[in-house]
Amino acid sequence: MHIPRSSRIAGPAMVLAASIVLLAPGQGSAQDAGTKDPFVRNALPIPDSPFKGKIGLRPEDSEKDFPVEVSAPPDAPNVLLILTDDVGFGASSTFGGPIPTETFDRLAAEGLRFTQFHTTALCSPTRAALLTGRNHHSVSTGGIMEIGVGYPGYNTLISQSKRGLGDILKLNGYNTAWFGKNHNVPDWHTSQAGPFDLWPVGLGFEYFYGFVGGDTSQWAPAIVENTRPVEPPHADSDYNFDKDMADRAINWVRMQKAVAPDKPFFVYYAPGTAHAPHHAPKDWIEKFAGKFDHGWDEQREMTFARQKEIGVVPENTELTARSAGIEPWEDQTDDQKKVFARMMEVYAAALSHADHQIGRLVEAIDDLGELDDTIVIYIMGDNGASAEGSPQGLLNEMTFFNNIPEDFDELLARIDELGGPMTFNHYPVGWAHAMDTPFQWTKQVASHFGGTRNGMVVHWPAGIRAKGEVRSQFHHVIDVLPTVLEATGIVEPNRVYGVDQAPVEGVSMAYAFDDGAADSARKTQYFEMFANRAIYNDGWVATTTPTSPPWVSLVQAVDPIDGYEWELYNIREDFSQAENLAADEPEKLRELQRLFYMEAVKYNVLPLDGTKVERLDVSNRPSNIRHLNAFTYYDGMIRIPEGSAPDLKNKSFGIKAAIGIPDGGAEGVLMTQGGRFAGPGLYLLEGKPVFHYNLAGVERYQVEGPDALPPGSHTVTVDFVYDGDGVGKGGVATLSVDGVVVASERLPRTIGYRMSLDETLDIGSDTGTPISEDYQVPFEFTGDLDSVVISITEHALSEEQLRAYRENQTRAYSQ
Numbered sequence: 001m002h003i004p005r006s007s008r009i010a011g012p013a014m015v016l017a018a019s020i021v022l023l024a025p026g027q028g029s030a031q032d033a034g035t036k037d038p039f040v041r042n043a044l045p046i047p048d049s050p051f052k053g054k055i056g057l058r059p060e061d062s063e064k065d066f067p068v069e070v071s072a073p074p075d076a077p078n079v080l081l082i083l084t085d086d087v088g089f090g091a092s093s094t095f096g097g098p099i100p101t102e103t104f105d106r107l108a109a110e111g112l113r114f115t116q117f118h119t120t121a122l123c124s125p126t127r128a129a130l131l132t133g134r135n136h137h138s139v140s141t142g143g144i145m146e147i148g149v150g151y152p153g154y155n156t157l158i159s160q161s162k163r164g165l166g167d168i169l170k171l172n173g174y175n176t177a178w179f180g181k182n183h184n185v186p187d188w189h190t191s192q193a194g195p196f197d198l199w200p201v202g203l204g205f206e207y208f209y210g211f212v213g214g215d216t217s218q219w220a221p222a223i224v225e226n227t228r229p230v231e232p233p234h235a236d237s238d239y240n241f242d243k244d245m246a247d248r249a250i251n252w253v254r255m256q257k258a259v260a261p262d263k264p265f266f267v268y269y270a271p272g273t274a275h276a277p278h279h280a281p282k283d284w285i286e287k288f289a290g291k292f293d294h295g296w297d298e299q300r301e302m303t304f305a306r307q308k309e310i311g312v313v314p315e316n317t318e319l320t321a322r323s324a325g326i327e328p329w330e331d332q333t334d335d336q337k338k339v340f341a342r343m344m345e346v347y348a349a350a351l352s353h354a355d356h357q358i359g360r361l362v363e364a365i366d367d368l369g370e371l372d373d374t375i376v377i378y379i380m381g382d383n384g385a386s387a388e389g390s391p392q393g394l395l396n397e398m399t400f401f402n403n404i405p406e407d408f409d410e411l412l413a414r415i416d417e418l419g420g421p422m423t424f425n426h427y428p429v430g431w432a433h434a435m436d437t438p439f440q441w442t443k444q445v446a447s448h449f450g451g452t453r454n455g456m457v458v459h460w461p462a463g464i465r466a467k468g469e470v471r472s473q474f475h476h477v478i479d480v481l482p483t484v485l486e487a488t489g490i491v492e493p494n495r496v497y498g499v500d501q502a503p504v505e506g507v508s509m510a511y512a513f514d515d516g517a518a519d520s521a522r523k524t525q526y527f528e529m530f531a532n533r534a535i536y537n538d539g540w541v542a543t544t545t546p547t548s549p550p551w552v553s554l555v556q557a558v559d560p561i562d563g564y565e566w567e568l569y570n571i572r573e574d575f576s577q578a579e580n581l582a583a584d585e586p587e588k589l590r591e592l593q594r595l596f597y598m599e600a601v602k603y604n605v606l607p608l609d610g611t612k613v614e615r616l617d618v619s620n621r622p623s624n625i626r627h628l629n630a631f632t633y634y635d636g637m638i639r640i641p642e643g644s645a646p647d648l649k650n651k652s653f654g655i656k657a658a659i660g661i662p663d664g665g666a667e668g669v670l671m672t673q674g675g676r677f678a679g680p681g682l683y684l685l686e687g688k689p690v691f692h693y694n695l696a697g698v699e700r701y702q703v704e705g706p707d708a709l710p711p712g713s714h715t716v717t718v719d720f721v722y723d724g725d726g727v728g729k730g731g732v733a734t735l736s737v738d739g740v741v742v743a744s745e746r747l748p749r750t751i752g753y754r755m756s757l758d759e760t761l762d763i764g765s766d767t768g769t770p771i772s773e774d775y776q777v778p779f780e781f782t783g784d785l786d787s788v789v790i791s792i793t794e795h796a797l798s799e800e801q802l803r804a805y806r807e808n809q810t811r812a813y814s815q
Helices: 005-010 012-019 102-109 123-132 165-170 241-259 282-286 296-310 334-367 408-413 429-435 477-488 586-602 799-814
Strands: 078-083 112-114 175-181 207-211 223-225 228-230 265-270 374-380 455-459 469-471 524-529 532-537 540-544 566-570 630-633 653-661 668-673 679-685 688-695 699-704 712-722 731-737 740-747 761-763 784-792
Touching: 078 123, 078 334, 078 477, 102 334, 102 374, 102 455, 123 165, 123 477, 165 175, 165 265, 165 477, 175 241, 207 241, 241 265, 241 334, 265 334, 282 334, 296 429, 334 374, 334 408, 334 429, 374 477, 524 586, 532 586, 540 586, 566 586, 653 668, 668 784, 679 712, 688 731, 699 731, 699 740
Parallel strands: 078 265, 078 374, 112 469, 175 207, 175 265
Antiparallel strands: 112 455, 207 223, 223 228, 374 455, 524 532, 532 540, 540 566, 630 784, 653 712, 653 784, 668 679, 668 761, 679 688, 688 699, 712 731, 731 740
16 A cells, blocks of 8 residues: 555545556556556566667767666655564553653554564574565575475475565665664575675665574674674773664665665664574663562562553453462562573563664654655564573573573672673563563464563554554564565565566555554464464464473474474454363364364474474584585684584584694684683693683583694694484593694583584684683784684494593693
8 A cells, every 4th residue: 555645644445445456477566547647567577668768870970878777666665674673562652561662652542552573583584574475484484594395384494485574675666775683694604705685675675784504692792794794893892782873774774875865775674683692781770770670570569550551452451370380479589589680680681671772763753854755663562571581580591592500609600690691681480471471482483472471562654544543453473574565655566587476475564554443454374383284263262271481492392293283363352362162162172173274384384393493403404514524724714603614512622723832822712602601722821732622601611731832834734523312412622732732621511402503613713702801802823824624524432432542632731
């Protein structure tokens, strides 16, 4: 629906009835309806216009004519699409929560709040569905990029037949930019070798400034500009990525409107906040001191009362019971309450600060006089609040991904570091559940609204007459793309770059803009994640009962079909899924179960798989290097992501660095993989060779030579012999110089599943955060680094062989 400025005050529904013509494949676009649009837009790119001048022998015999460049439909609005991360329905003040989100509040007061808007329950799937208008399995994103496996619904390779908003708007005359989180590049495509066709710049976004992985530090983010890695200013103690991102977006919009004021823009703004790590400036954290001492149970009651008061839940809504496995606040010790309250203070500060930065962007657009004619779609969270922080919270999220428990005493001792650069912290599951008030469960759980219900605000003064109202129609994230196309007057293309396009699976929400009483246009929607599943159909929802809580990384596998019980809810009367009607309505339940499997076949949901971290193993996915067992790198090769690097987990390996030491000595990094929160590194410190192994910050193992290396050429080698017989087991690390053993130590445990979600393999310096606190990044090697060779040796030794090996190494060292 494109509404000319002169007609907008009449309301979208009235204009639609008078002006919209549906186009079959091959037909013309809006020009056939008698509008002024000169372009046929259903096949993209739009063909070049023919030359309409005249060519003679001489200029005076000729007539000039420039080709008509593609432009957006007349009076097409700007588009600002905002998506925060891991924020539940009951977190923001806009939807009754305890966290002040003033920008969200402002846009809601001047626009509409949608109270039955849904996501997929996980990051990458929601983002893929959002930008393509198709269900997440339809675009091969049944899970996050790091757990892709070789089935059509799960391989993470979005088809060229399912192009999304970036391509469509760019090829229809928009300037396009993406700021913030990506998490939609296949794991093995994320290196500087590409390919880049599934990066933002390959999906129609002319500019990208953000990070490619699932999360990143606010203090040392893994920034990419277009396709080029960029290091943040490590020496700037005031640096914060949310602020940096807002600065970049503001500058981009200002430049775009300065040089092409009549050209509309599309900005996709996706902060990594409030995904772990929960990072915020200290002064923002202090604003929330003492605000959560009452605990998560009372917070649910407070939020629920506020939600009824402001009308974002119906008056007859019930507050659901505490989900299984979440302990009462009153059962926590005083020390636990102290730490857990602080963790929530940090989370609140992070989200409020991110919303403030979004407000700076909104204000900048307003200052340019463009806000009224910008359709702002602000989705608060790509899924429900995250329960991956365990019952006691985390200092380091990588412990969750590697099934490594943390000691609460360490949490207590480091309470003042929470939210700062030394932690990759996450709050306890009790707070996640409270942030999903009034629903059951959390992120990952696609069967219940705690995982999939997110607050959304639409703000567009020039196109929406209603102000400050609530809309309760049932919608899903795939409905955003058709809504944007209707608002901009752009037809859904049937061909893009010569590839026939699969139909968009979403439906527009624009009918509800000025008709709050309209029936929901979406009648059916399936949900599935890690075999937790649900099906919505015309007011009814059938769901499976979760068999494993989302804070458990290694799950007890049950049969994904027969191992689940089912629940049934009538959400026309039961907004929060509080009353299970499965026993009372067995026929309705069976009807919906059959419908789920019909949808599952239609949208590539099968096979169902309840495993989690097991799928993190890079061997599940294609690789440019998996057939190799030796890899040679050179000085300055940095930011090589884990999906494109040698896999050093659960196997034996060797690292050999050929170096030159100048007169006066040298120090610095030879090789690291990961950073402060997990990974190995080989470096010289004050001239001495060091191999450091960081077990997710829980343990640190170090093998160090006794002497500084003298000037000249040397070979520094680490040989690690893995114990075998399982994941994350120990082994023996032996450090040698010029073929002579200088140190050997046993590592009791190793990283089993994932070194990092955002840090990388680096040669000659360390990007991001340091492997060891003995140095500061980038700690560039000050000698000559000819090469680093990493070898995968695979073999593991028996206990008897290990004892003999250790004795031999000790003897060699003593000699």
